[in-house]
Amino acid sequence: MKAEIIAVGTELLLGQIVNSNAQFLSVELAALGIDVYFQTVVGDNSSRLQQAIEIAKTRADLILFTGGIGPTEDDLTKDALAASLGRGLYLDPVAMSHVERFFSERGVSMTENNRKQALVIDDSTPLHNESGLAVGVALKDQNTYYVVLPGPPREMKPMFANKAKPWLLQHALTEEMPLYSKMLKFAGIGESLLEDKLINLIHGQNDPTLAPYAKEGEVTVRISTKAPSQNEAMAKLDALQEKIRNILPEHLYADTDVPLEQVLVEWMANAGITVSCAESCTGGMLMESLTSIPGSSSVFQGGIVCYSNEMKMKLLNVPQNYLEGEEAPGAVSREVAQALAEQVRTIVDSDFGLSVTGVAGPGHSERKPVGLVYIGIAERNGRTDVFELRLRGDRQNIRVNSVKAILYRLWRRLVERG
Amino acid sequence: MKAEIIAVGTELLLGQIVNSNAQFLSVELAALGIDVYFQTVVGDNSSRLQQAIEIAKTRADLILFTGGIGPTEDDLTKDALAASLGRGLYLDPVAMSHVERFFSERGVSMTENNRKQALVIDDSTPLHNESGLAVGVALKDQNTYYVVLPGPPREMKPMFANKAKPWLLQHALTEEMPLYSKMLKFAGIGESLLEDKLINLIHGQNDPTLAPYAKEGEVTVRISTKAPSQNEAMAKLDALQEKIRNILPEHLYADTDVPLEQVLVEWMANAGITVSCAESCTGGMLMESLTSIPGSSSVFQGGIVCYSNEMKMKLLNVPQNYLEGEEAPGAVSREVAQALAEQVRTIVDSDFGLSVTGVAGPGHSERKPVGLVYIGIAERNGRTDVFELRLRGDRQNIRVNSVKAILYRLWRRLVERG
Numbered sequence: 001m002k003a004e005i006i007a008v009g010t011e012l013l014l015g016q017i018v019n020s021n022a023q024f025l026s027v028e029l030a031a032l033g034i035d036v037y038f039q040t041v042v043g044d045n046s047s048r049l050q051q052a053i054e055i056a057k058t059r060a061d062l063i064l065f066t067g068g069i070g071p072t073e074d075d076l077t078k079d080a081l082a083a084s085l086g087r088g089l090y091l092d093p094v095a096m097s098h099v100e101r102f103f104s105e106r107g108v109s110m111t112e113n114n115r116k117q118a119l120v121i122d123d124s125t126p127l128h129n130e131s132g133l134a135v136g137v138a139l140k141d142q143n144t145y146y147v148v149l150p151g152p153p154r155e156m157k158p159m160f161a162n163k164a165k166p167w168l169l170q171h172a173l174t175e176e177m178p179l180y181s182k183m184l185k186f187a188g189i190g191e192s193l194l195e196d197k198l199i200n201l202i203h204g205q206n207d208p209t210l211a212p213y214a215k216e217g218e219v220t221v222r223i224s225t226k227a228p229s230q231n232e233a234m235a236k237l238d239a240l241q242e243k244i245r246n247i248l249p250e251h252l253y254a255d256t257d258v259p260l261e262q263v264l265v266e267w268m269a270n271a272g273i274t275v276s277c278a279e280s281c282t283g284g285m286l287m288e289s290l291t292s293i294p295g296s297s298s299v300f301q302g303g304i305v306c307y308s309n310e311m312k313m314k315l316l317n318v319p320q321n322y323l324e325g326e327e328a329p330g331a332v333s334r335e336v337a338q339a340l341a342e343q344v345r346t347i348v349d350s351d352f353g354l355s356v357t358g359v360a361g362p363g364h365s366e367r368k369p370v371g372l373v374y375i376g377i378a379e380r381n382g383r384t385d386v387f388e389l390r391l392r393g394d395r396q397n398i399r400v401n402s403v404k405a406i407l408y409r410l411w412r413r414l415v416e417r418g
Numbered sequence: 419m420k421a422e423i424i425a426v427g428t429e430l431l432l433g434q435i436v437n438s439n440a441q442f443l444s445v446e447l448a449a450l451g452i453d454v455y456f457q458t459v460v461g462d463n464s465s466r467l468q469q470a471i472e473i474a475k476t477r478a479d480l481i482l483f484t485g486g487i488g489p490t491e492d493d494l495t496k497d498a499l500a501a502s503l504g505r506g507l508y509l510d511p512v513a514m515s516h517v518e519r520f521f522s523e524r525g526v527s528m529t530e531n532n533r534k535q536a537l538v539i540d541d542s543t544p545l546h547n548e549s550g551l552a553v554g555v556a557l558k559d560q561n562t563y564y565v566v567l568p569g570p571p572r573e574m575k576p577m578f579a580n581k582a583k584p585w586l587l588q589h590a591l592t593e594e595m596p597l598y599s600k601m602l603k604f605a606g607i608g609e610s611l612l613e614d615k616l617i618n619l620i621h622g623q624n625d626p627t628l629a630p631y632a633k634e635g636e637v638t639v640r641i642s643t644k645a646p647s648q649n650e651a652m653a654k655l656d657a658l659q660e661k662i663r664n665i666l667p668e669h670l671y672a673d674t675d676v677p678l679e680q681v682l683v684e685w686m687a688n689a690g691i692t693v694s695c696a697e698s699c700t701g702g703m704l705m706e707s708l709t710s711i712p713g714s715s716s717v718f719q720g721g722i723v724c725y726s727n728e729m730k731m732k733l734l735n736v737p738q739n740y741l742e743g744e745e746a747p748g749a750v751s752r753e754v755a756q757a758l759a760e761q762v763r764t765i766v767d768s769d770f771g772l773s774v775t776g777v778a779g780p781g782h783s784e785r786k787p788v789g790l791v792y793i794g795i796a797e798r799n800g801r802t803d804v805f806e807l808r809l810r811g812d813r814q815n816i817r818v819n820s821v822k823a824i825l826y827r828l829w830r831r832l833v834e835r836g
Contacts, residue, residue, distance in 0.1 A: 018438055019457070022436075028433075037461065040457070041457035043455065277723075395712060396710065
């Protein structure tokens, strides 16, 4: 099945927003085994929108629209599609009472243009909006399937997942077996090295399929298979997952789409383990990452950002002769990473103490190169490990990758500990 | 002038990457006074690419391509465009020697397919690539202008700015006066309130034009005018900027595209002012934001993340009776925000001490609602201000907006201080 995604909105053509809806829908359609051949963006203009529909009709079996179904005069998607199909529009009673309830609950009087949000096309299936007011539409016309979704991602995504996708599975994809997928998440390995290690599987493997999946700063592989039942699918996916784990035993940390900091916080919360941090070049980014996870307060009590040498001495008791003098190892050194991890652990009285010290750039420091970073992990009644990193990229890349590196090393330490 | 942007690449249709190139080019073209009517995405497929070109020819005066000009068999953009125009391709000698030099400098032997990256279309202007190997192309054919750019943003952006834009100004936009713009940056005000305040200017103002500009988490207005010289343009833009400043005197913080934390760090660095932070619910995000700016080490020496009550007492000397007991104001209170700001300032011995304490959710805490946040600013030999915030959104929104709020309040304090 060939699909086209038409995103409607002048704000996209002005570059005010990026077309993240097309990306989301492309990923979802690929997972359903549907090939997206074109993505089109058109403004809030009736004739150009109808022109785009006519072109899409000639080359797609499924046309997905996103945007242009709100209450304003500029919202034209349903009108244009109805006109192109020679159909009428009517007020869907369920959607209309949803709109009315929204206004009456807020004690606000509804303006007339809001009725428009409850319009659906004749002989279509209304897709009700759980997160907003505008109703979506799904229909079939002369062997082409049409789905109309809202523009705001927080409305579009749940409507696709909960309304449009089940409709597609029931009406458009009946002859195909459902597709099941797992997202495998990796840490401590770069994308190109991962592809290298898995290249034979990627090329030799037809069912399940295996695709590296680029997501900002993450290394992810999606494995997918079509099967008549979830049990059969999972048996195939689990077998492939084991093959992959055997190739990369030290890097596969999850088989659902969760960040590593979430795995760590949940693991430590369950095991009753606490952690504290002393950060220099990352300036708080490591603690920000841990505390981004709900429930982190049972794991993380506090920590210290010691950006200057003075603060390393004053707040974390780093010996002066580590930092000052010709023979001193300096702030960016194994010795200081070790002292920071051990001291913050002692001060906070946590099970683990983590530290990061390095040169994030743009300029070098202590005659040490940009990208040289030391990370430390100290453990109560245990050893302290220090790792040297040589990172590339700009200040932001170096800081982000320092945080990823220490999260990875903490995960390995927890695995080893059992 | 009507333009269409055609992004070429199967990775876009699979949703592996978002089409940020289309956004970048749309913004750039809008700034040149060119209207983008369509954005199209097509895969690495010769016949569908040619089909997209034929459609674009019928509806655009300027067609910009991005992607599909690398060395592999899948890179088809220049071939497809040449075929569609009935023209040939030849090796550009400058681009060819650039490719050869690249390989010889690295001591790597060049494979034959890399010659492809030096191909240009007959009777076109080669756009040489400063950041990569593939040469771009600009040409005019039957009143339509064509520009071919690489796909990787780090190559595409400089080629557009330094090669394609000057070519367009010289060949396609000769009859138009150049467009000059300024980005005005605002803090401490939401986007919809800003639009409300400026609505008369937005609608009444034709030259310069004024457009609110959505950028993640930022409130920005772009003012633009066409003028024969930069001096004339700047006189008009400066006058409008003053009008806007008079409407929003407490919110306009910059007239170039810089984040508020950069303005703050540079201001404090010049004035010899130092700052420290005590963070609870933001967990390090405030310090991360300040230290993201190069040169922040002369302003920020260190700070403390005190996530638990115990750490507020132990590391920041918050009195126990603020935190524990029936009558205690609790961790999320004016009293604790004040104590945190004053204590961290004293401990680090900085000119300012900043604090954040609040309920980021998802659950409430101390029977206080999600979104209640107190921020404090203490000053050496000066007063301590505490502000109560009532923020909406999820955990991440509340944390980000807490950081924005305290950066804004610090900026106001520096303005007031002079």
